[in-house]
Amino acid sequence: MVADDGERVVCIVNPTSGVQRRRMIEQRLAAELPAADCWRTRYPGHGIELGRRAVLDGYRTVIAVGGDGTLSDVANGVLEAGDEKVRLGYVPAGTCNDFARGRAPVANLGCLLDRTRDRETDVGAVTFSRADGTSAHRFFLASCTAGLVSVIGRAFTEKTPVNRVLKRLNLQFAEAASSARVLAGWKPVEVRLDMDGERSRQAVTNIAVLKVPYIAGGLTFGSAEPPEAGHLDVVQALGVGRIGVIGLMWQVFRGNAGGHPAIRRRQVRTLRIDADTPLPLEVDGEIVGYTPAAFSVHPSRLLTVV
Numbered sequence: 292m293v294a295d296d297g298e299r300v301v302c303i304v305n306p307t308s309g310v311q312r313r314r315m316i317e318q319r320l321a322a323e324l325p326a327a328d329c330w331r332t333r334y335p336g337h338g339i340e341l342g343r344r345a346v347l348d349g350y351r352t353v354i355a356v357g358g359d360g361t362l363s364d365v366a367n368g369v370l371e372a373g374d375e376k377v378r379l380g381y382v383p384a385g386t387c388n389d390f391a392r393g394r395a396p397v398a399n400l401g402c403l404l405d406r407t408r409d410r411e412t413d414v415g416a417v418t419f420s421r422a423d424g425t426s427a428h429r430f431f432l433a434s435c436t437a438g439l440v441s442v443i444g445r446a447f448t449e450k451t452p453v454n455r456v457l458k459r460l461n462l463q464f465a466e467a468a469s470s471a472r473v474l475a476g477w478k479p480v481e482v483r484l485d486m487d488g489e490r491s492r493q494a495v496t497n498i499a500v501l502k503v504p505y506i507a508g509g510l511t512f513g514s515a516e517p518p519e520a521g522h523l524d525v526v527q528a529l530g531v532g533r534i535g536v537i538g539l540m541w542q543v544f545r546g547n548a549g550g551h552p553a554i555r556r557r558q559v560r561t562l563r564i565d566a567d568t569p570l571p572l573e574v575d576g577e578i579v580g581y582t583p584a585a586f587s588v589h590p591s592r593l594l595t596v597v
């Protein structure tokens with residue numbers, strides 16, 4: 292699409308995202324952004340390649356259509372291509388859509404071309420270990436976790452015969468089964484932390500690194516405020532026993548985990564997490580690798596529009 296000011300627009304659609312019907316989303320795109328080019332992702336991570344290609348092909352507005360994982364993929368592609376003046380639009384069409392929560396959605400997708408809606412957005416960055424021990428890097432826009440949540444996430448995504456059968460029967464049931472399996476053997480994990488140069492050693496249940504206050508489809512750790520500009524919000528759930536973990540999870544589901552004695556919250560510019568036994572790392576909803584993981588923030592690195 293060529294917008295009013297002569298700039299080209301492309302939508303990058305993940306056809307497998309979320310619970311909304313794909314046809315409905317594509318009909319809206321055709322009706323409300325009629326001249327936008329539309330590309331579909333074909334495999335996990337394809338959004339990174341398409342985001343990069345969109346910038347190199349000269350598109351000035353790149354619109355991710357899907358969930359937080361798709362937005363994250365496209366943002367990584369756009370940022371890797373190195374053009375920070377490209378606008379990154381987002382049509383929330385995933386399961387959780389946590390990046391868009393708290394931002395009023397457009398009534399008509401054509402409004403995504405309205406530059407008065409643009410917002411300078413901080414971007415999180417994390418360097419971590421791949422399974423083969425090599426180092427990798429990812430930008431993130433919503434959140435990362437290491438600990439109980441990422442261990443459950445890894446258990447759910449493992450391609451085991453049991454998982455395959457359970458996922459075919461019912462996704463929620465498969466998720467609950469992974470959680471139960473992990474919880475049955477769960478013990479607090481010893482981690483070494485470095486927050487803005489301040490080192491500590493702690494037994495934790497989970498560590499969440501937040502760019503937006505929402506996780507897992509609108510849950511919060513007691514605050515719906517995003518971190519201050521230039522900062523990441525680090526929420527540590529300290530080590531508690533198995534029954535304590537269930538109580539903690541219940542408070543998170545009820546939205547009042549902020550007052551739980553095991554919850555510690557702090558805004559930082561940098562964070563490093565290391566554990567004797569590497570913990571899986573979840574970035575914007577996907578398991579990407581393992582600790583050690585070093586986090587930082589790039590202030591106002593992207594222009595986003597929702």
Ligand SMILES: Nc1ncnc2c1ncn2[C@@H]1O[C@H](COP(=O)(O)OP(=O)(O)OP(=O)(O)O)[C@@H](O)[C@H]1O
Nearest residue numbers: 309332333334336357358359360361385386387388
């Ligand atoms: N064609 C595809 N087939 C399979 N997976 C894909 C495809 N295109 C993208 N993906 C992957 O799907 C994953 C999940 O997508 P996404 O996060 O958009 O949906 P969701 O999980 O429903 O939403 P949310 O993250 O908001 O819960 C992403 O990590 C992405 O890399």
